[in-house]
Amino acid sequence: xxxxxxxxxxxxxxxxxxxxxxxxxxxxxxxxxxxxxxxxxxxxxxxxxxxxxxxxxxxxxxxxxxxxxxxxxxxxxxxxxxxxxxxxxxxxxxxxxxxxxxxxxxxxxxxxxxxxxxxxxxxxxxxxxxxxxxxxxxxxxxxxxxxxxxxxxxxxxxxxxxxxxxxxxxxxxxxxxxxxxxxxxxxxxxxxxxxxxxxxxxxxxxxxxxxxxxxxxxxxxxxxxxxxxxxxxxxxxxxxxxxxxxxxxxxxxxxxxxxxxxxxxxxxxxxxxxxxxxxxxxxxxxxxxxxxxxxxxxxxxxxxxxxxxxxxxxxxxxxxxx
Amino acid sequence: xxxxxxxxxxxxxxxxxxxxxxxxxxxxxxxxxxxxxxxxxxxxxxxxxxxxxxxxxxxxxxxxxxxxxxxxxxxxxxxxxxxxxxxxxxxxxxxxxxxxxxxxxxxxxxxxxxxxxxxxxxxxxxxxxxxxxxxxxxxxxxxxxxxxxxxxxx
Ligand SMILES: [Fe+2]
Ligand SMILES: [Fe+2]
Numbered sequence: 001x002x003x004x005x006x007x008x009x010x011x012x013x014x015x016x017x018x019x020x021x022x023x024x025x026x027x028x029x030x031x032x033x034x035x036x037x038x039x040x041x042x043x044x045x046x047x048x049x050x051x052x053x054x055x056x057x058x059x060x061x062x063x064x065x066x067x068x069x070x071x072x073x074x075x076x077x078x079x080x081x082x083x084x085x086x087x088x089x090x091x092x093x094x095x096x097x098x099x100x101x102x103x104x105x106x107x108x109x110x111x112x113x114x115x116x117x118x119x120x121x122x123x124x125x126x127x128x129x130x131x132x133x134x135x136x137x138x139x140x141x142x143x144x145x146x147x148x149x150x151x152x153x154x155x156x157x158x159x160x161x162x163x164x165x166x167x168x169x170x171x172x173x174x175x176x177x178x179x180x181x182x183x184x185x186x187x188x189x190x191x192x193x194x195x196x197x198x199x200x201x202x203x204x205x206x207x208x209x210x211x212x213x214x215x216x217x218x219x220x221x222x223x224x225x226x227x228x229x230x231x232x233x234x235x236x237x238x239x240x241x242x243x244x245x246x247x248x249x250x251x252x253x254x255x256x257x258x259x260x261x262x263x264x265x266x267x268x269x270x271x272x273x274x275x276x277x278x279x280x281x282x283x284x285x286x287x288x289x290x291x292x293x294x295x296x297x298x299x300x301x302x303x304x305x306x307x308x309x310x311x312x313x314x315x316x317x318x319x320x321x322x
Numbered sequence: 323x324x325x326x327x328x329x330x331x332x333x334x335x336x337x338x339x340x341x342x343x344x345x346x347x348x349x350x351x352x353x354x355x356x357x358x359x360x361x362x363x364x365x366x367x368x369x370x371x372x373x374x375x376x377x378x379x380x381x382x383x384x385x386x387x388x389x390x391x392x393x394x395x396x397x398x399x400x401x402x403x404x405x406x407x408x409x410x411x412x413x414x415x416x417x418x419x420x421x422x423x424x425x426x427x428x429x430x431x432x433x434x435x436x437x438x439x440x441x442x443x444x445x446x447x448x449x450x451x452x453x454x455x456x457x458x459x460x461x462x463x464x465x466x467x468x469x470x471x472x473x474x475x476x
Binding site: 225228229232233234235237238239241242246254258259260261262265 | 387388389390415416418419420443444445446452
């Protein structure tokens with residue numbers, strides 16, 4: 001552990017949700033806080049002073065949901081979090097919303113790490129591992145899907161989007177009557193990996209604040225095939241999961257990509273993925289527009305019923321979210 | 323046993339097997355009439371030229387992708403065009419990138435007897451009609467045997 005250097009810049013830090021810093025989790029790390037976006041993070045709590053639930057509550061009351069750790073501590077933070085996640089999710093003293101938020105944070109962070117390392121085996125293993133926790137928590141009856149959606153972050157980042165699509169896919173699948181745990185786990189993994197091919201899309205296109213040109217959009221459209229190609233020779237990926245990656249931009253009336261096939265040739269899991277993928281994308285903050293209100297969002301999605309979306313699946317999702 | 327003697331399709335076999343491909347109306351009358359080089363679109367100018375090749379052939383899929391299992395059966399396909407490194411054909415079902423197919427064409431059409439190709443892309447044309455673009459991996463029976471010790475069709 002080193003002292004705070006005057007030269008520490010925002011680039012030297014990694015933001016973490018305060019929900020993932022619950023009692024004695026990060027005992028060996030200094031925690032930093034950013035008081036304004038123009039300032040670099042300043043030391044908030046030294047590693048030798050305990051960070052507890054009261055701190056969490058105080059910060060939330062002030063509207064602070066994010067603290068910072070040094071980038072050099074990030075791997076250790078990830079490892080600790082993965083180790084304590086099952087206990088944390090099973091801790092009935094913690095409000096369910098905090099546990100959801102923590103799970104979503106871990107999923108997002110894990111995806112970010114393994115996607116950036118471009119290590120597909122690591123990405124699949126991490127997603128498969130996390131899917132167990134996701135399904136276990138999301139199979140509870142004492143919450144509504146709306147509650148979960150409300151705690152999810154909706155920023156315009158591929159990892160946040162992928163984490164949310166994985167979690168929302170479980171909710172929709174359950175509402176559609178899928179109860180087999182293994183099936184739900186597979187769907188979660190498929191949802192988490194559905195945009196894996198975006199690794200290959202240049203960042204300047206993914207983060208472009210204005211409308212994409214035709215050529216740029218053509219490149220984005222290739223992500224479904226790129227993701228599929230990264231996974232198609234693996235023994236630990238099923239046909240349904242592969243199709244979630246390959247077919248989530250197909251349209252039930254035909255005319256989607258990459259193939260343009262109609263509903264009968266689109267895997268059921270891919271049709272589930274399409275609904276939550278679009279829902280998540282429309283819920284996200286974009287640099288150039290505010291997220292849609294829920295009523296506007298459903299009005300927009302309704303227009304795609306039986307064209308883009310499988311009508312039955314869309315109606316089910318709308319009733320879950322109503 | 324379906325016989326593809328010496329790796330070359332007997333013309334009768336093509337007649338005996340049921341073909342599930344449904345040509346879209348626009349192609350119904352003219353499909354097998356098209357000959358000669360295909361005009362390249364603007365963004366394809368620098369690629370190899372493609373020649374129309376409109377004939378029936380046989381196709382068998384190999385099960386090479388763990389998530390997508392394929393029965394070792396024969397299908398009648400319609401070839402579409404051919405280039406130096408690839409071939410396009412119509413099939414009644416969707417195929418997926420990186421799947422491997424064995425293609426047998428009537429003797430008169432090509433010097434090759436069997437082609438082993440890898441699916442590159444698949445496009446929906448109409449009901450029971452997909453256009454498959456594939457790249458050539460092996461284009462004669464001798465080298466095919468080195469990859470596939472048992473190329474006979476059952
Ligand atoms: Fe996508
Ligand atoms: Fe997506």
